[in-house]
Amino acid sequence: xxxxxxxxxxxxxxxxxxxxxxxxxxxxxxxxxxxxxxxxxxxxxxxxxxxxxxxxxxxxxxxxxxxxxxxxxxxxxxxxxxxxxxxxxxxxxxxxxxxxxxxxxxxxxxxxxxxxxxxxxxxxxxxxxxxxxxxxxxxxxxxxxxxxxxxxxxxxxxxxxxxxxxxxxxxxxxxxxxxxxxxxxxxxxxxxxxxxxxxxxx
Numbered sequence: 687x688x689x690x691x692x693x694x695x696x697x698x699x700x701x702x703x704x705x706x707x708x709x710x711x712x713x714x715x716x717x718x719x720x721x722x723x724x725x726x727x728x729x730x731x732x733x734x735x736x737x738x739x740x741x742x743x744x745x746x747x748x749x750x751x752x753x754x755x756x757x758x759x760x761x762x763x764x765x766x767x768x769x770x771x772x773x774x775x776x777x778x779x780x781x782x783x784x785x786x787x788x789x790x791x792x793x794x795x796x797x798x799x800x801x802x803x804x805x806x807x808x809x810x811x812x813x814x815x816x817x818x819x820x821x822x823x824x825x826x827x828x829x830x831x832x833x834x835x836x837x838x839x840x841x842x843x844x845x846x847x848x849x850x851x852x853x854x855x856x857x858x859x860x861x862x863x864x865x866x867x868x869x870x871x872x873x874x875x876x877x878x879x880x881x882x883x884x885x886x887x888x
Contacts, residue, residue, distance in 0.1 A: 688712040688887065689724035691745075695737035695764055701730050704870035708880045718744040726887040727752055731764030735775040735789070735835065738768045746782065753784060758861040758886040760819075763833055766857065766864030775835050784862045787838045787854075794850025801850040804834045809867075811845040811855055819863040820844050820856055821882050827875045829855075829867035836866060861886055 688705065690712045692698055698714070705712050705728075712728075715721055727749060731737065741749075753759055761769045770781045773789035781789075794801035813825045836853030839846050845856035847866070855866045856879075863883065869876030 687724055688726045688728055688884075689715050689721050691715065691727065691729050691741070691765075693729075693731065693737060693740040695734075695740075696730060696732035698730060700868075700870040701728070701762070704877060704880055708877055708884060710880070710884055718748040721745075721748040721752055724752070724757070726758045726760070726883065728760045728762065728883070729765035729768060730762040731768070732832065733764060735764065735767060735773040736779060737764065738781070739776075739779060741768075749782065750784075753862060756861060758863070758883060759784070760883045761864040762870075763866060763868060766866050767835060767837055769857070769862060769864045770837055773835055785837070785840070785842050785857055785859055785864070787840050787842075789835050789837050791835050792833075792849060792851055792853070798850065803850070804832060805849040806832045809847050809849060809855075811847060811867075813845050814839070814843050817844045817858040817863075818886055819858045819865070819879060819882050821885075822878050823875060829865075829869070829872040829875055831855075831867045833866060837864070 767789045810826045842857045842859045843854040847855035857864045869879045
């Protein structure tokens with residue numbers, strides 16, 4: 687059973703439809719204690735990093751405990767950024783710190799005014815290294831993005847994407863994974879990422 691966390695940072699309808707399409711059983715926990723019955727957690731989200739403030743210390747403790755028990759966690763878009771230590775979008779608010787690095791705003795070079803922020807639309811995944819979350823996904827696959835802030839490319843990066851700057855578009859460390867794009871809006875490629883996550887669920 688997958689816990690799909692709702693912290694009022696975006697409409698979950700399309701994520702629920704995508705999970706149903708890949709045969710996932712899921713529920714939306716009402717309180718942190720409900721995570722105890724989950725075998726995997728997905729943290730979606732769009733919008734401002736400050737929205738993660740709704741996931742208070744009780745949620746953070748439960749999520750860290752879940753990861754410590756070897757259970758998988760997937761962050762999508764804003765949910766991926768929350769996996770890192772912090773974001774300059776809300777510098778007073780810490781992230782989960784499960785992945786090293788600090789998220790930052792995309793700043794396209796002044797010499798290329800055609801590159802706009804937010805980054806909205808289809809772009810390619812440039813594979814950096816193999817890992818479970820990207821099994822069966824070919825290099826330069828196209829996925830759908832909508833965001834202004836990004837995570838840095840680090841040793842945990844599985845794929846990068848360029849939009850004025852290069853950023854981590856897929857990351858994985860053990861059973862913790864994140865995707866900056868929206869798999870629920872990325873067709874068959876996006877569904878493959880969700881299938882791969884489901885395969886890591888104990």
